[in-house]
Amino acid sequence: MKFRHFCIFAATLFTTFLFAQNPNRNEGGQITVSGKAIDADTSEPLEYATLVLQSLDDPNQVTGGVTDQNGNFSVDAPAGKYNIRLEYISYRPYTLNNQNLTADKDLGTIKLAIDVAQLDAVEVVGEKTTVEVRLDKKVYNIGKDLTTSGASVSDALGNVPSVTVDVEGAISLRGNENVRILINGKPSAMAGFGSTDALKQLPADAIEKVEVITSPSARYDAEGTAGILNIVLKKEKTLGFNGSVNLNAGYPSTSQVNTNLNLRTNNFNLFTTLGYFYREPPGNANFDNYYYNSKFSRITEDRDMFRRNKGFNVNLGMEYFLTEKSSITGSFFTRFSDERDGTENNTVRYINDVVDSKTLREEVENEDDNTYQFSLNYTNNFNDEGHKLTADFQYSTDNEEINTDIAENQFFPTEEIINLERVFETEKETEYLVQADYVLPMGDAQFEAGYRGSFEKNENDYNLDTYNPNTDSYETNYSLSNLFTYEENVNAIYSQYGNKYGKFSFLLGLRLENTQLKGKVTSELDDEALIDTLGFNFDPDFNKKYLNLFPTVNVTYELGDNENVTLGYNRRINRPRGWFINPFPSRSSRANIFQGNPDLNPAFADAFDLGYLKRWDKLTLTSSVYYQRETDAFERIQTETGQQTSDGIDIIRTIPINLATNQRYGGEVGVMYSAIEWLQFNGSFNFFKFDTEGEYEGVDYGASNTSWFSRLSAKVKLPSKIDWQTNGFYMGPRENSQTKSEGMLSIDMALSKDILDDNATISMNVSDLLNSRKRRSYTESYNDAGQLSFTSDSEFQWRQRQFTVSFIYRFNQPKNQRGERGKRGNDGNGGDEGGEFEG
Missing domain, CATH: 2.40.170.20 (TonB-dependent receptor, beta-barrel domain)
Known part of the structure; x- marks a missing residue:
């Protein structure tokens, strides 16, 4: 499974390199190719899918980009003839050959399906991004923290930036103890009733990520002057x-x-x-x-x-x-x-x-x-x-x-x-x-x-x-x-x-x-x-x-x-x-x-x-x-x-x-x-x-x-x-x-x-x-x-x-299996992220 993460990482670096080689891409004679990539089974957006535009006049000239967190892509290129290819690791690619692009082209929503034959042979070597910054929060993946193996959720929170856990288990955010604890975006008996004692009983291995919300949007309960810690638990999403x-x-x-x-x-x-x-x-x-x-x-x-x-x-x-x-x-x-x-x-x-x-x-x-x-x-x-x-x-x-x-x-x-x-x-x-x-x-x-x-x-x-x-x-x-x-x-x-x-x-x-x-x-x-x-x-x-x-x-x-x-x-x-x-x-x-x-x-x-x-x-x-x-x-x-x-x-x-x-x-x-x-x-x-x-x-x-x-x-x-x-x-x-x-x-x-x-x-x-x-x-x-x-x-x-x-x-669950594949918006265990506006 390690090869898949390596490919995603390499594709991101490759696309960045391509953009760096084309500094005048937004000047005269330019067109924009846009659209959205989603999972064909779940309709969930696919982040880091890669769009490649290969020139028919000069096959060595390649332009491309990657999708954002909502699966959207928008790539600028000089007007001309191209082969278009949308790729995502372990999914069958989408192709449009011999396209004469003289004006902006919206490809709409493209559904990519999992390539089962390829899935078993893929190995991932990279790791998920450690931190994601969004409009109203920071998202930390702590699943790779070895020191939390066999530990509790309370112990794992002590390794999250901005968070401290004192000797009695009291949780603080930026030194302020008045922090609201949520499980999958909601108050939960798993987190205890006004106490953090229950978090000492839940295994840290159950955590997929922790959202540190220091500037909560209006969607969240106004309780907690320090902010909110939302603990998102793991849930398997493959067939x-x-x-x-x-x-x-x-x-x-x-x-x-x-x-x-x-x-x-x-x-x-x-x-x-x-x-x-x-x-x-x-x-x-x-x-x-x-x-x-x-x-x-x-x-x-x-x-x-x-x-x-x-x-x-x-x-x-x-x-x-x-x-x-x-x-x-x-x-x-x-x-x-x-x-x-x-x-x-x-x-x-x-x-x-x-x-x-x-x-x-x-x-x-x-x-x-x-x-x-x-x-x-x-x-x-x-x-x-x-x-x-x-x-x-x-x-x-x-x-x-x-x-x-x-x-x-x-x-x-x-x-x-x-x-x-x-x-x-x-x-x-x-x-x-x-x-x-x-x-x-x-x-x-x-x-x-x-x-x-x-x-x-x-x-x-x-x-x-x-x-x-x-x-x-x-x-x-x-x-x-x-x-x-x-x-x-x-x-x-x-x-x-x-x-x-x-x-x-x-x-x-x-x-x-x-x-x-x-x-x-x-x-x-x-x-x-x-x-x-x-x-x-x-x-x-x-x-x-x-x-x-x-x-x-x-x-x-x-x-x-x-x-x-x-x-x-x-x-x-x-x-x-x-x-x-x-x-x-x-x-x-x-x-x-x-x-x-x-x-x-x-x-x-x-x-x-x-x-x-x-x-x-x-x-x-x-x-x-x-x-x-x-x-x-x-x-x-x-x-x-x-x-x-x-x-x-x-x-x-x-x-x-x-x-x-x-x-x-x-x-x-x-x-x-x-x-x-x-x-x-x-x-x-x-x-x-x-x-x-x-x-x-x-x-x-x-x-x-x-x-x-x-x-x-x-x-x-x-x-x-x-x-x-x-x-x-x-x-x-x-x-x-x-x-x-x-x-x-x-x-x-x-x-x-x-x-x-x-x-x-x-x-x-x-x-x-x-x-x-x-x-x-x-x-x-x-x-x-x-x-x-x-x-x-x-x-x-x-x-x-x-x-x-x-x-x-x-x-039936490789160690570094990519948890995002097949994810639905709110599956009862996926956090309070439904409909979040991404900048």
Whole structure:
């Protein structure tokens, strides 16, 4: 299969060479040959098909060009007699001989069919383009990343430029955590409900590409002030039965089995993914806290975390081709997981630098999580020019049952029980999604319009039992037991228009969203007693509504065939998620708690992005500068509650609030280099600064921070068909209004070799080679009088160095099979690309 990619690459270079030899092609006596190339079976555009014009007067004179992403071609040549040939690797060519071209000629839509006889003998040596720049996004193919073999989707995202994944799995885009995660262009149970935990359970090998959308068009939901990450999953598109089996195991204890099966005929496409995982990733943390107006002057904590996570997931679907132009796709996804997380926290408490007491806190949490999602998609391609209608319905539900046992005992200077608790928690989340999108091409222009409705409901039933030594039994704590219900309903309509004038392209859009945020606390306490117990004023039964407009502007100017400048503007919203709203305190620590804030309002951001792309034969350069201004920005702050534990420790609360403004400036540059056949190199650097203004309860939380992160990757082809890849990542120091975090270095390394006639691949990789992926930070907190109340010096490591061995076997599916052949616009697994306007 390698020969095919080599031919595509060679044809592109050959055409570029031809154009370079004919600099006067647009002067007097010129004609233009134009048209469009599509797949005869699926009507999908064929990118990189080659049009060749061979002069009959001088057969050595050859002119040509390649099709763009929409399959369109337009080639200039001197008037004269030509043989015309349209070619695409593994397809039967289209020819028109002895054509006398005295005026522009439109060949219309040309359907190319697969040449089955040639298909089996073709071998591909090249790789897909690493990055594609479009009007509103950058598309990265990460399927060849060896370091993600046997890893999760969360791990793979950490290797995408502009993206960072912290030690706890939180995903940021350009240093901003408020990023919207989509699967195949839609919110999905595969990505979790407002959490990225589910991404740790999906295999990275399932990813075809990641779309980094820093300037989303009006087609996309306005949620996410940082932008959108759209994860497009693989799906086989060739006729017949094929698939793959992936096995991996590692240390600390981890194992995973994934099977992808696909059966495609002319009438339907049946696909399924089955997966099982088992992991025991250890973690650790330590804290050194100083208090300045408390019984204890210093408290140190040393935590060890033990986790056992196992689960099973199934994704089953079928696409049925109703007609040559339309199809309906139904899919069902479910995931079952069983998690057991344990934490041992050794605490030493000091009074004036003298040890006063030592305690051990043990917490064991058992969680059963069942997720179900049903999706239905209808696609109608009215013609081959992109006139299209798609409709989607999606229902998702997630049910969690969490039981936690907490025991804290003093063992120095005396032995005694400090606290025993049992927590019983059930959480049910449901989401309905209804969406319709219409695309109408008008020559070089394109009009789009659509509707999207998403309706989410979260019910959290929380019951806390506390041990009473006087009765030697557990009793319900009615002050903190509660039922919290939260709803987020968003109805949106949008319209956008794009056009191209010569080298200038633009896409203008406007989105109208009506948002309802509704929450209610049901408790044994009345509202006044509830507010007094939780320690701050809030509305236990709120219903907020917002009607907002979100304009988008994206423009591109082509400086040359391989060089362009892009400019984007968009307005975004950050809606608070359920755990940011729930006012009841966490139980992970008696002295350090997290509470949500029901009075939290959405934040709004205006963002500008200026980008530049330049391609050379062996080098690709991408760069951009950006600015964002966010109002009512979220900030997590630590404050004293004024309360103490039963043994005299001041309780510190972390709570999210709306600050006044947050301004973010930044720039990034990325380089991909492949000058040597056996070496590939890519790197990126992102620099940003943010200024925050605002105060809470008389305390100024304004801050200014400058930080950066950089990523380097090198892939080397060794003898005996062995590939070696090393990835390095460094996150520079950061700080907010209270906390300063040190820089962090992480290195991943992998080796890979094809075996069994290239039908299988075995790889070995190590994640965090130096075991240095740790968050080290220092926090200072002041009271409302401006006095220092406490400091905290901490180190946190969510997961230690990991070794993994992976084996993948493919049947009826060569390793580098070209995934684009036969692709339909929206097949239920192909992303939110339907009708996208390309400049």
